[in-house]
Every structure is written in C-alpha cells, then in structure tokens.
Amino acid sequence: MTIRLGTSADIKRVLPLMKKHRALHAGWDAAQYAIRPDADRLFQLWLGPATEDPRAILILAEEDKRIIGYLAAMVESDLPIFVNDEYAVIKGMWVEPEARRHGVGKALVKRACEEYVAMGVPQLRIRTATDNEAGRKMLQSCGFRVATIDLMIELPPPPSETAEE
DSSP states (O other), X not given: OEEEEOOGGGHHHXXXXXXXXXXXXXXXXXXXXXXXXXXXXXXXXXXXXXXXXXXOEEEEEEETTXXXXXXXXXXXXXXXTSSOOEEEEEEEEEEOGGGTTTTHHHHXXXXXXXXXXXXXXXXXXXXXXXXXXXXXHHHHHTXXXXXXXXXXXXXXXXXXXXXXX
C-alpha cells in the first residue's frame, strides 16, 4: 500500500469514493446529510477553489495503482477569542470496504497529521454521523477524542404569505 499526497489530476479518480462517502452519511442521517440532485456539479465547483488552497490536502491510499482510500482536509478559522483560532478539518474520508481493518484509515490520518504539523496547524478535527461507530473507534485509536456534540432540530418551512396580508 502506498500513501501519498493527491493532486488535481487525481480528483476524477477520487470522485466515486467521495460519492460513496456522501451516500453512506445520507443513509445514516438524511436530515443532516441529504444530497442535492445536482451535488456532483456543486461539489466540483467547490472543489476547484479548495484544491488551490495550499493548506488543503488530499491524501490517497493506493494498492496496485488503484485508489482504496482518501482523506480530504482543509484549514478553517474559529472565533479569534480561542487560542487555536485555526485548525484543520477532515471534510471527507473513505476506505473501500474490502480494505478496511488493514490500517488504511490510520495511515491516512497519520499522514494528514504529519502534513499539518509541518504547516504549524495545531489541531485536526473531523465530524461524522452518530451511527458511524466503527469510524469513531478507528479515529479514537488514532488519538482523536470527542470534543463537541452537535445537536440538531428540524424546523418547519416558513409559513407562506397569503394574499390577505
């Protein structure tokens, strides 16, 4: 297995894995992770500028020249009141099912940590669905800990305006 930094030339090869990642999360919690019908087009519009950010990284796991996993992360900012007002966030991570439990996920996380340490970024964070128990266990074995818990309430759409008003 090879772990390497991806380039913009790798994006088309990674998109099917990214799609699997999004679909899995949508299956766990559709209210949180529901995908728009034009998600592929919108994702590619977002991805272009993201790949130009020198602190955004794409890490690939390959076996026999086949991508078996990826990790995509970027630096975000928090309120300036916090000591760590910048941190890296893993935006997507996927390991093909047949490659799981063989150290691929840990190798991707390890490489991401090395890259962000070299950049002087003090933290690496990730958000995942509540039902992703296996993913959380793997991440905790890499040194991640639960730091926040997101709570969500679904709100009804706004009332429609009536002609009488």
